[in-house]
Amino acid sequence: MKKLITITLALLCASAVLVQAQDTNAPAKKGKKELTAEQKTVMADMLTKYDTNKDGKLDKAERAAMTQEDKDKMAKAGLGGGMKKKAATDAAPAPAPATK
Numbered sequence: 001m002k003k004l005i006t007i008t009l010a011l012l013c014a015s016a017v018l019v020q021a022q023d024t025n026a027p028a029k030k031g032k033k034e035l036t037a038e039q040k041t042v043m044a045d046m047l048t049k050y051d052t053n054k055d056g057k058l059d060k061a062e063r064a065a066m067t068q069e070d071k072d073k074m075a076k077a078g079l080g081g082g083m084k085k086k087a088a089t090d091a092a093p094a095p096a097p098a099t100k
Helices: 002-024 035-051 060-064 068-077 083-090
Strands: none
Touching: 002 035
């Protein structure tokens, strides 16, 4: 009986070590997609032009300073995250159906 318990504990410990080893080999950024060459180029241009605090990111104030042309470039390249929501809310509301 002691041998069975010892073997079971050894197998559980070995499986725990394997699971831990698999987790450390996983990519650090799950869900983040790699940027294409076009996206990297556009992002580098926008950072050069608008990243005033030089932190490598465009914060809300820096994005607000962007021209519409540059916002369109980012949207075309598939960049811009929160700007998509704003574009959808800027659209004219659909007319209400006529009632009799």
